[in-house]
Amino acid sequence: MFENRDKKRTEISSIGEFGLIKKITENFKIKNASTIKGVGDDAAVIFADNKRLLVSTDLLIEGVHFDLMFTPLKHLGYKAAVVNFSDIAAMNGVPKQITVGIAISNRFSVEAIEELYAGISMACNKYNVDLIGGDTTSSVSGLFISITVIGEAEEGEIVYRNTAKEGDLVCVTGDLGASYMGLQILEREKFVFKNNPEVQPDLEGHDYILERQLKPEARMDIIELLKKLEIKPTSMIDISDGLASEIMHICDDSKVGCKLFEDKIPIDIETIKTAESFKIAPLVCALSGGEDYELLFTIKIEDFEKIKSSGQIQIIGHITNAAEGINLITKADQSIPLTTPGWDSFKSSISEN
């Protein structure tokens, strides 16, 4: 609905796979010394010296993870790269290389795919990451994106999700639920547009939550801050499926329980106002909305003083023993077991074929 329809359209079949690869990769320059050979052979070559390598793969599927009706391709490319960088941040590492596989139906023009890669390129430049390879092929229908990211960390720096200990403090960065409310706004305007394509989308006053949905960032700044503060989290995960789902991963994998306090969970005022206008409890957005790409981590209680004054990290609870369970303490001081699942593509209503 926001598309510029005057654009030039070159069919991908007119330049073929190798023509397309050349076009989309020629603007990527190698930035990391560890990237020995990037695009252009059967495999890329990396030299990690004495470092540990972190590897993560994410798929983004049209109709499941994104809707091109309201997602500009450049934003989609940026987000696809960044959500992978966020997985490396969640290990306390630094992203260095990505491979990008895309499958595209002939609905997409060369120019459309260039837009997608312009977004990937923008993310790679901002985060100092090299595109080192991938695959480009046709699909029977729709757009599929597969990104594998490779990051680096020193051996002793890596933080897993299964190492939280009783007594640790639970911390979260930024604020939660905004991305989900941004998506609700976009879905609403799509609905309006479908019924009347003449109506201009009404997005005013929603800049922050829309940006959180369309152009999220990986919290590399927090990874740097933690190093500066000389804090190594005892466990960490990024929030892609919602706070409830992620804290359950930490607790289940670490064999601990936790207490989170509702009044400590950071939610932006724009998220709250929009949620209320949609008659959704803001807390539900924070717990189950997902796509925040904030970091959820635990620290030793001794590190409390160091973190307190940073202003960028919110302590939302503490780790208990497993028998106490995973609980939310409400503003009314009630303890509610957290069972809310995060977003699960197999249980969502989008995919019906």
Added chain:
Amino acid sequence: MFENRDKKRTEISSIGEFGLIKKITENFKIKNASTIKGVGDDAAVIFADNKRLLVSTDLLIEGVHFDLMFTPLKHLGYKAAVVNFSDIAAMNGVPKQITVGIAISNRFSVEAIEELYAGISMACNKYNVDLIGGDTTSSVSGLFISITVIGEAEEGEIVYRNTAKEGDLVCVTGDLGASYMGLQILEREKFVFKNNPEVQPDLEGHDYILERQLKPEARMDIIELLKKLEIKPTSMIDISDGLASEIMHICDDSKVGCKLFEDKIPIDIETIKTAESFKIAPLVCALSGGEDYELLFTIKIEDFEKIKSSGQIQIIGHITNAAEGINLITKADQSIPLTTPGWDSFKSSISEN
């Protein structure tokens, strides 16, 4: 058409994403010391010590790269992994880890996905490779597989495709064109089946070419043989899109030409007979059929004696200067410029949406 329709069917939505991941990954055991942490966190962890890492990504899309009408899911999983190992072989390296991303529509049951992973597991066991991560999500339609493989090589061992030199000998392993003819047989039987589902598929006498299509292998044995013979190829590539396309990559990237001799190109007798029954020139299968996953490489002329007696490597021509072009010398001693393109999914007739 070969499917066993009596099988139990569990809906993926009944166990969800995490249930599915648990089911399909629990049988994978870590085999390599370089795999520090496999499935189960935001990223896997690898320690490559002083080695160079090789990274390659391949996509396999239903309706473009495979047809489930005649491809058993276990074979598909095996092939999806092996074709990635072949990319690492083509760099003169050894595959060590893979990540597997799959997107599946709800047409697929839990049992079907277990079959797919049983094939991936079989390939990982045979080639001593660890499954270290991935992503599992729903798709709106069809099956989409993305595999990223990570391999190792010592610094001085890596062989690129852009380093062939004038005077080098052009070598190929195994035989070519068989996989393509195997596909033709399967396509023919699919056509028959569609018109009359009561007719049993007639595959007799085609074991070899069917196996080449459905269960290819990566030539790790050749990589070991070359090490034993103390030969480092001057350039190398694996044959996924057909001999013509691959030799053009080597020549274009190395800025050289070549002469290949028709009578030296290895084609199995079963391929020849089947091709003739289909009224296809066997040479065309070898040049443009693809999916052979044999190795095409160049060696210094001094290494001729070492290779001659191996019995597993065929010398099919030599490298010339670029001005002479890329030529095939026919049995009638005519020189024909090779321009035949390999398979290009964007130019094939399968994808029309």
